[in-house]
Amino acid sequence: MDDFGIGNAENVQILVENSPLTAVGLPESSFAEDSFHERIPSRFRRLDELGKGQYATVYRAEDLEDSKKIVAIKHLRLLTDCERTHLGGSTNDLREAEILSSLAHPNIIRLISSFNDGPQKTLIMECMDFSLEDVIRDKRSLPEFLFSHIMYYLLHITHGLAYLHKEKVVHRDLKPNNVLLNVKGEVKIADFGCSKRYCHSDPRYTKQRGSRTYLPPEVLLCSSVVNETVDLWALGCISAEFCTRKPLFGVEGEGSDLAQLTRIHSILGSPDSEDYPEGQVKGIDVSKFHRYPRVPPNEIIPKAHDVVHTVMGKCLVYDVGKRWTSQACLTHLLQFDGEGTSFHVPDPWPVPRTARRRESLIIPPAKRRSEQITPLESSNTLDLSINEEEEESHSPSKKPRLSGNLQEKLCHSKVRRKLF
Template sequence: GNSHTHNNFFYKRMSLPMDIRLPPEVLKKLQMQREMENENNSPPCKPLSRMSRRASLSDIGFGKLETYVKLGKLGEGTYATVFKGRSKLTENLVALKEIRLEHEEGAPCTAIREVSLLKNLKHANIVTLHDIIHTERSLTLVFEYLDSDLKQYLDNCGNLMCMNNVKIFMFQLLRGLSYCHKRKILHRDLKPQNLLINDKGELKLADFGLARAKSVPTKTYSNEVVTLWYRPPEVLLGTTEYSTPIDMWGVGCILFEMATGRPMFPGSTVKEELHLVFRIIGTPTEDSWPGISSNDEFRSYMFSQYRPQPLINHVPRLDTEGIDMLTALLMYDTRTRVSAEASLRHPYFLSLGENIHSLADTSSVFSLREIHLQKDPGHRSSFEELAMSPLR
């Protein structure tokens, strides 16, 4: 009730969400502080030192495991288990990403890297990190919870998305990526399962687990296979020089998948993956990929010379501008592969209007009246999904 308005200054000072329910003992402490400050006539909002800020956050319940209730397992990541949870402070749903520290040497440093990266990323199209809990056994990252991901979304609409929605998802993906790339942060594991989607249709990049690791693992530690489908050919051929174009190839694969309802290059081994790529994009030549003829790994595979095929034959529903953008994303030469920044300005997005380019980083594209999703023709509501599930 009243304590909320009474402690308004505290929220501002700590930049906390207003819907947080503070534990009563914290409120009492704050009230006493407030009264003392009033007696001494000291300004109520002198900046907190880092120590006292950290102390007051932990009074509230940040950084403590008991602040969150586990509600069930959502899945296994590359080095972590993710649970659905609820915050006792806000009663909001959260995703708890639990990284076991004793497990292997690689996990903690990757995890801590992920944290330091994510803490600084504040963007409408990147999943928000709310809290970090460090115990001797594990490091738990507390993220905002999103109900679905692009893979599930495609499943639910019978793999037939309307092209307007493809464009809006695509723009959001590029917007989040461009924000990261400006900050020299690579995602390095883009795939539909890592693109989270909420009921409003907001798409957010998640799982920067590989964002800085030097080698890209082939298996998760629970022995699931890490997919090759979205991995660029230069990585498949063993490059270790990673830069922003590494993410852009995956964006192209995802555009194709949204527009056709099937993965573009579903290979299960490196050789098969490359073969599928070459069959459509054409076997690379010194012309399309300078330096490729001296790549030993490429030469050892002895691929046949395939000619590039017109992409429109494979993605009939994509308009001319869309095909043009797809082509620019799937360039072999990383110097000519289009950047996230440039692709946001591609003519493909002209139909979304001009205002979408001047949005604040933390504003959703749906804050614009002119942007809205249409009903996907084959989309099943959650109710229908439940009714259908035994038949699938």
């Protein structure tokens, strides 16, 4: 048994109390094999793949013992010794389950249960319909982000961050793809594979980190001072993306830490020595970076709303000590929305095409074909077959075979006579 109460395939321990998965000690027959050689309890029927990352794959599944409730099943790949060494001895496969099991907030994805099957770690979580990235990229579903949309997303994301930081948890991989939504208007922060318990007395840098595009400069520079404000830098990037519809600091190709830093400096302007107080960045002379002039947020994205300029200006700050905290950001957003209308689901609520297509994937083909037939088409087919049977029963001999076009015209005339 490991430190977090996760057993093996012969002794499955449920992490979350009052979970619907209350069986302990599931036998081997309780697991179902699939084509990917990953196993899940047989009470779940896998539907489709939701996403795949470097360390995990997420599927959507039905819980056959809970009214076919839709859940998300996340298979965490076992890290190799080389990967663990590169990530500083990280045990993210266990840490994600431990952290999620201790969290309970409407803006944080909910962990239903967790189990081990040998080296395979699996999390069962509530399932959402699409991500914020899907909405941002799909301009057809939402041609332009209105102020109500921006405030709604920012408020809910910041609420979740404020709760995480209060619980001493740093997400470290906040980005639009890890902000999940559903058709009801719920917004939840997900994917805690890079998250970590934070201690102010020991803010040491670790090698594990999230997507480079949303990382702050101190992480790219391997700073010795990394705290919860890394999530606020990512929030500033997301706020800009509502207007740009693409990553603000995106670098073509795989890029590198140096290319990412250069991209940040070229947009915000180069940092000065006072932007990195003594001890934050060791062994790096920031004065040797190529010099770019400082650019205020309202010049970076002139057409953005004032709230976007404010969040960018307070979150995209080089000095960690001057960067907004999640609570300060939340307080400002609440003051900005004096009437509290931004907590109402904005109209229209965008549902990207990817989510609509996904719904068709889980419907069996036969059922999908039957649902595509309209009542009029169904009655046409029925009436036509009855007419043919009646004519054959009254005909003493078999009718000659008609050509395709003539047969089609005859069918239409029969249907028309029957309907009208």
